[in-house]
Amino acid sequence: MLTNSAVGADTALDTTTKADQPEQSGLPLKSQKVTLDNDKVTEALEYLETESTHPAAAAALSAASVSALAAAAAVDGQGDASVGSALSAPLSKDELNENNKRVISLTAQWNGKKLPFEVDLDYTIGELKNKLMELTNVEPKRQKLMLVRGKLPDDHVVLSSLALKNNQTFLMMGTPEAKVIKAPETMPDVLNDLEEDYTPDDEAFASMAQNQKSLRSTITKCKINIMNDLRPGKKLLVLDLDYTLIDCKALNNPLVDVMRPGLHDFLAVCYEHYDIVIWSQTSWKALEAKVTTIGLLEHPDYRISFVMDISTMFSVMSQRDGKPFRHQVKALDIIWSKFPQYSARNTVHVDDLSRNFAMNPRSGIKIGAFKNGAVSRHSDRELYHLAKYLVDISNSHDMKDLDHKNWKSHRKNNL
DSSP: OOOOTTSOTTOOOOOOOTTTOTTOOSSSSOOOOOOOOHHHHHHHHHHHHHHOOOHHHHHHHHHOOHHHHHHHHTSSTTOOOHHHHHHHOOOOGGGBOTTSOBEEEEEEEETTEEEEEEEETTOBHHHHHHHHHHHHOOOGGGOEEEOSSSSOOOTTSBGGGSOOOTTEEEEEEOOOGGGOOOOOSOOOSOOOOTTOOOOOOOSGGGGOHHHHHHHHHHHHHOOOOOSSOOOTTOEEEEEOOBTTTBOGGGTTSOHHHHBOTTHHHHHHHHHTTEEEEEEOSSOHHHHHHHHHHTTOSSOTTOOEEEEEOGGGOEEEEEEETTEEEEEEEOOHHHHHHHOTTOOTTSEEEEESOGGGGTTSGGGEEEOOOOOSHHHHTTTOOHHHHHHHHHHHHTTOSOGGGOOGGGHHHHHHHTO
16 A cells, blocks of 8 residues: 655654754654644644554554644744654655556456556545456456455445555456356256266166156257357367366365366367366356356366356156156257257266266266365376376267266276
């Protein structure tokens, strides 16, 4: 934060005049002859009380009275007082812009970019957010600013009241309006337990009348918003998010504990051969927050074609251990109906829950769940092995001929 140049770093304000203390050197500025009246002193005192950030200065100012300050200035008839000169001292050139406004230089680190700018210290946090919107196209309501320690104050708070430093760099998160994921119009009634799973044995129940009816209904209601163009000739890679790419229980931890080791490298390698889709069994709001926070939407080495949330899933009846079992599925037919260039011949679906493959079991690749990321990240190499497998099968003419259940055997054979 810019501080008033009248008060030194370790100096308490003193009301003694040069007449009483001729060699006073506690204040860093040279004395100037000024004529002080009560109104001017009051105005200056209020300014220093507002702008001074040094504890000693603030304490001294709180204890001082206007009358005492005026009396000190009047000790010599010319008003030649150290305090008086401090009150009238101008801000340094570094703290003033061409319009004599107090400004501070800041740098926002956003989306892998550094954005330097200047801002008036009289701005509120809300006005700062508007300034950042001009630079990034991220609306204020979507901005997350790591500007101060702890929670960012309310939008009406003035920047001069914060302990900001000139040339300070801060982290900003948020998605530009053009890149914001459009929320679907309908949401599901059921949310299944992410921990519960079973392995579908075949595609027999996928053709059951009720399941097909649910599929057709979901296809009719589902609208997919393309974020990045689908590329001719590329196969399709559908990826689960929670416990497949990230540890969703560790979102309050550092990102290194949240992201599965090798995440960005994995996506970059796969992007050379596949268009990439993220399909998460979570709400739209949670999905958007996660993919934005971990930087999946703006990475320079890959692009996400589109994302899907739990609203594009539906419930089916199958069997587990010989008993009826109701759960939700990610039916690839929804995607294939919207984009006919994709089919079972050129699509793979990676998930830590095999039950999600129930409608398309031969297209599914089950991956080990990534949990307790702070510990498991030191030994987890699943994405590195999976990348090798996906690259190896990317030239397959018909992926229906592949048995993905053996992908881990492929991994062991290629260590």
